Amino acid sequence: MTGKLVIGNWKMNGRLAANLVLIEALQADAAVQAARVAVAPPFAYLGQAAALLAGSNIALAAQDVSAFDKDGAYTGEVSGAMLADVGCRYVLIGHSERRQYFAEGHDLLARKLQAAVAAGLIPVYCVGETLAEREAGTYKAVIAGQLAVLGALAGYDCVVAYEPVWAIGTGRVASIEQIDDMHQYIREALLQCHGASGSIRVLYGGSVKADNAEAIFALQSVDGALVGGASLDVDNFGRICQAAKKTV
């Protein structure tokens, strides 16, 4: 399936009953069915989601993965092989909330990326600057440092999600000019470091909603969106998927 990729990151939200309602509504939404879409429930609900999504065009994503790629005494960890086993196609790595709350640094993220591709998953590697870094003008250097982690992944299918931290959950979406500037910068950085920018899709994330999605997807430099809050509202998420389909 071609077109802009839309991934719904449920973050730490959901219950069995609510998930059933949401997933059945997503499957009944023609725009969602026609789009290139994935949802990322919490680990606890991947099995339920996989069973409900079986046979649908909605792919499954996980929100994180262990850096350990062999089963063993790693209490609390979930391996890439387990995620693939339950039907995940994608896995988010390095989301800003994990960098912030769990101090996930470059070495750990590099190991997680390797573990994900070893398990046959498509990593969705998240990068983004804080408001302080944006205002200080150091944001492009910050992103370049974050992208350097991808060095070991040349040749693998990978997705990058540019998510300015100051736009996440704030309703303060980056401007079209800011998004285009950063997406073009990321592509150029990937081309220089890995010669792979052509094969790496670059998504935008940060307060993507039904009313701003079409303008964002109209940018050639944007290959899709990583959607947080709006992914829990089938009407909003469906309209984002509709916008994605319109701007193939």
Ligand SMILES: O=C[C@H](O)COP(=O)(O)O
């Ligand atoms: O993973 C999704 C991003 O953190 C964006 O979240 P948001 O759409 O709630 O701003």
